[in-house]
Amino acid sequence: MADSTTTFDSHNPVTNEVISSHEIYNETAVVAAVERAREASREWRDLGFRGRRKVLLKWSTDLLDNIDSLSELVSLETGKPVSDAKLEASLAAGHIAWAARHAESVMRTSHRSPGLLMANMSATVERSPVGVVGVIGPWNYPVFTPLGSIAYALAAGNTVVFKPSEYTPAVGEYLAQSFIDSSLFADVFTCITGLGETGKFLCESGIDKLAFTGSTRTAKIVAATCAAHMTPVVLECGGKDPVIVAHDADIKRAADATVWSAFSNAGQTCIGAERVYVDERVADKFIEKVLEIAKDIRPGAPGDGKYGPTTMPKQIPIIQSHIDDAIARGATVLMGGSGSVKAPFVEPVIFCDVPEDSIAMTEETFGPTIAINRVKTMAEAIRLTNDSRYGLGAAVWSKRRGKHIASQLHTGMVAINSVISFAAVDSVPFGGVKDSGYGRIHGPEGILEFTYPRTVVRARFQLPIAFTSFSRTAGSDKLIVKVTKLLKGRLG
Numbered sequence: 001m002a003d004s005t006t007t008f009d010s011h012n013p014v015t016n017e018v019i020s021s022h023e024i025y026n027e028t029a030v031v032a033a034v035e036r037a038r039e040a041s042r043e044w045r046d047l048g049f050r051g052r053r054k055v056l057l058k059w060s061t062d063l064l065d066n067i068d069s070l071s072e073l074v075s076l077e078t079g080k081p082v083s084d085a086k087l088e089a090s091l092a093a094g095h096i097a098w099a100a101r102h103a104e105s106v107m108r109t110s111h112r113s114p115g116l117l118m119a120n121m122s123a124t125v126e127r128s129p130v131g132v133v134g135v136i137g138p139w140n141y142p143v144f145t146p147l148g149s150i151a152y153a154l155a156a157g158n159t160v161v162f163k164p165s166e167y168t169p170a171v172g173e174y175l176a177q178s179f180i181d182s183s184l185f186a187d188v189f190t191c192i193t194g195l196g197e198t199g200k201f202l203c204e205s206g207i208d209k210l211a212f213t214g215s216t217r218t219a220k221i222v223a224a225t226c227a228a229h230m231t232p233v234v235l236e237c238g239g240k241d242p243v244i245v246a247h248d249a250d251i252k253r254a255a256d257a258t259v260w261s262a263f264s265n266a267g268q269t270c271i272g273a274e275r276v277y278v279d280e281r282v283a284d285k286f287i288e289k290v291l292e293i294a295k296d297i298r299p300g301a302p303g304d305g306k307y308g309p310t311t312m313p314k315q316i317p318i319i320q321s322h323i324d325d326a327i328a329r330g331a332t333v334l335m336g337g338s339g340s341v342k343a344p345f346v347e348p349v350i351f352c353d354v355p356e357d358s359i360a361m362t363e364e365t366f367g368p369t370i371a372i373n374r375v376k377t378m379a380e381a382i383r384l385t386n387d388s389r390y391g392l393g394a395a396v397w398s399k400r401r402g403k404h405i406a407s408q409l410h411t412g413m414v415a416i417n418s419v420i421s422f423a424a425v426d427s428v429p430f431g432g433v434k435d436s437g438y439g440r441i442h443g444p445e446g447i448l449e450f451t452y453p454r455t456v457v458r459a460r461f462q463l464p465i466a467f468t469s470f471s472r473t474a475g476s477d478k479l480i481v482k483v484t485k486l487l488k489g490r491l492g
Helices: 027-046 049-064 067-078 081-106 144-155 169-183 194-204 216-227 251-267 283-294 314-329 380-388 403-408 445-450 474-487
Strands: 009-011 018-023 108-114 120-128 131-134 157-164 189-191 207-212 233-236 241-247 275-277 332-335 347-354 369-375 393-397 413-416 451-459
Touching: 009 120, 009 169, 009 189, 018 169, 027 131, 027 157, 027 189, 027 194, 027 233, 049 067, 049 081, 049 144, 049 169, 049 369, 081 445, 108 251, 131 144, 131 194, 131 251, 144 157, 144 207, 144 445, 157 169, 157 194, 169 189, 194 216, 207 216, 216 233, 241 251, 241 380, 251 369, 251 393, 275 283, 283 332, 283 347, 314 369, 369 380, 369 474, 380 403, 393 403, 403 413
Parallel strands: 131 157, 131 207, 157 189, 207 233, 241 275, 241 393, 275 369, 347 369, 393 413
Antiparallel strands: 009 018, 108 120, 120 451, 332 347
């Protein structure tokens, strides 16, 4: 255990009142947790797919049976409405169940053709769990996001050591304890609490893979730390997610979904809408509808507002700087403005005609702001969408051209005539490209992410000609070349 005198407090972001105190795990304590997880890994792996499926399905059910207590805790530590916390927890429980049910089929041994030259061989590829997976989770979705790695890693046969955000440590401890209570397995899923240095210790602890969710800046530090130890990583970082609205879009639905995507969870959603490119032919109608919907949306404490506070205090000046920069550069303010920042809350801010080089368009704001810019064509919308260092998610609104537009976007995920829907579909991978990270969680790819392939080639019988021998003749060499020229991979 960490030194019991070394603790930190979790605060209610609305009132700043202390919720609870938590241990800061030092290097010794982190290494010990990883060692215990490694010791527990054999029993967890030997349980087999069916055994792990039974455990994980029960855990998913138990979380749903106790969803009120979990949701209240999430709301307390993040400030988000209880309803939003309940939606988050429900979706996370669904992912646990999906991973449990599909791990065996996803990891099934694959038989490969050995080719004519190696026709006497049986070629297979097996999938094995990597061992101990470290997970560093975020505070904005402290249940849904980390469980996207934890559940899939566990289903694949790994044990997990989880370091939650210092803003939501109680939620992290709740999740780990709920697994222990449900499964009666110790050290299979462990929570370690602390500040940034605890995360660093986890990266250096000898884990077999790390899954990180957070800012791009921190992700680069994490990746560099892990690289020094040859520890592979999955990085889910920030986004500057666009919405494209074509002239044939359902404007009412597009406006309603965009407002929710931009402002829900106080804009603290990596896949939330931050910039909109709307066909100039329908721009006025779209903006009118957005303003009509947004006028009744206000932040407040759980039970009072449509969304909660900015959970992390140091994000407040970043949001303020983005708003002020957009205004200084000539953006038109349609709703709110510089005075909308009233810590810990930020009221909705809507701009239009925002210069593309302003930080409100180039950097992740992570606040309840939205920039709406008119475009002449969808080609222009696609170009502006792709002209970003981020590439996480996107939304496209079009009745006839949605697939065509989506296929040209440099993003890991696209929702057509919906927003954020890809996060709720268990069977599809979640992740981005460019500065939004690499690797995937969710879906078959999310299970395979926490495994490694083992190739096994077995001689079923011996050929009369020995290719792998010092007795190989010139005639054998000639035959190899001749057959290779003839086949050119056709029977491989």
